[in-house]
Amino acid sequence: MDFTTSDLKKLFAAFARRMRAERDHLCVLDGAIGDGDHGIAMEQGMAAASAAAASAEGTLQDIFNAAAKGFLNAVGASSGPLYATGLLRAGKAAGARSSMPTDELRTVIAAIRDGIAQRGKAEAGQKTMLDAWGPAAEAAAAGEPPENIAFAAQKGAESTSRMVAAMGRAARLGERSIGHPDPGAISAAMLIAEICAVMDR
Numbered sequence: 001m002d003f004t005t006s007d008l009k010k011l012f013a014a015f016a017r018r019m020r021a022e023r024d025h026l027c028v029l030d031g032a033i034g035d036g037d038h039g040i041a042m043e044q045g046m047a048a049a050s051a052a053a054a055s056a057e058g059t060l061q062d063i064f065n066a067a068a069k070g071f072l073n074a075v076g077a078s079s080g081p082l083y084a085t086g087l088l089r090a091g092k093a094a095g096a097r098s099s100m101p102t103d104e105l106r107t108v109i110a111a112i113r114d115g116i117a118q119r120g121k122a123e124a125g126q127k128t129m130l131d132a133w134g135p136a137a138e139a140a141a142a143g144e145p146p147e148n149i150a151f152a153a154q155k156g157a158e159s160t161s162r163m164v165a166a167m168g169r170a171a172r173l174g175e176r177s178i179g180h181p182d183p184g185a186i187s188a189a190m191l192i193a194e195i196c197a198v199m200d201r
Contacts, residue, residue: 002099007198008063009053014194016050019043022190029183033170038183041075045083048074059098064091078168079184082116082129089115105199106140109149109192113137124156126166127177129184132157136192146196153192157185 019026019042026039052070056063068087072080093111094100113133117123124134135156139149160182165171170182 001102001201003060003102003105003198004099005058005060005063007102008060008094009050009056011194011198012046012050012053012063012067014197015191016043016046018190018194019046019187022187026183026187029181029186032180033165033173033177034168034183037077038079038187041077041079042187045071045075045080049083049087059096060094060100061091061096064088064094078120079129082120083112085119086112086115086133089118102199102201105195106149109133109140109195110137120167122167125163127160127163127170127182127185128167129182129188131160131163131182132185132188132192136189146199149199150189150193150196153189157181157189160185 019039023039023043026042027036030036030038048070049067052066053063056066064087068084068091071087072084074080075083089111090108093107094104113130113136116133117130120128120130122128122130124130132153136149136153139152144152158181161179163178163182164175165173165177165182170177
């Protein structure tokens with residue numbers, strides 16, 4: 001089964017719906033260790049990404065690139081450049097074509113992980129969104145089924161509760177950040193679940 005440009009636009013619409021539904025929950029999580037606005041940033045970012053994707057013409061790469069620009073323009077906070085870079089990498093992985101095998105969404109997950117890691121200069125274990133994208137990318141590369149990829153992301157996000165924040169605003173809390181999951185990892189697991197739902201259809 002192929003994943004088309006139309007499917008990609010629908011995926012961004014699903015991202016936007018999920019972030020809108022989870023906005024308040026994510027803000028509460030962020031309120032414990034950050035500014036309390038992560039849910040708002042992700043809602044606005046994915047709404048803008050979805051709108052840009054919907055109006056974009058061309059290849060899978062063109063649509064990813066438009067979404068990246070939309071997200072960045074809407075979100076000035078740290079997640080803006082991180083997801084913009086991740087989505088640009090995803091576009092490169094998807095390529096200048098109108099469709100690809102749906103199973104190749106595995107490479108998209110890995111590409112987003114790589115883009116975020118490169119831009120954020122972070123690594124797994126530092127209580128960031130990479131603690132969800134990293135395990136998901138590894139599960140995807142290992143050929144795990146979609147539900148296992150989503151589960152790996154979820155478990156990775158939950159594991160951030162036991163970590164001391166090393167990056168971002170939460171880092172200033174040091175040991176006091178233990179006991180609170182990273183909201184960026186939680187929202188990342190939600191996005192990965194949406195990708196896996198498409199892979200599983």
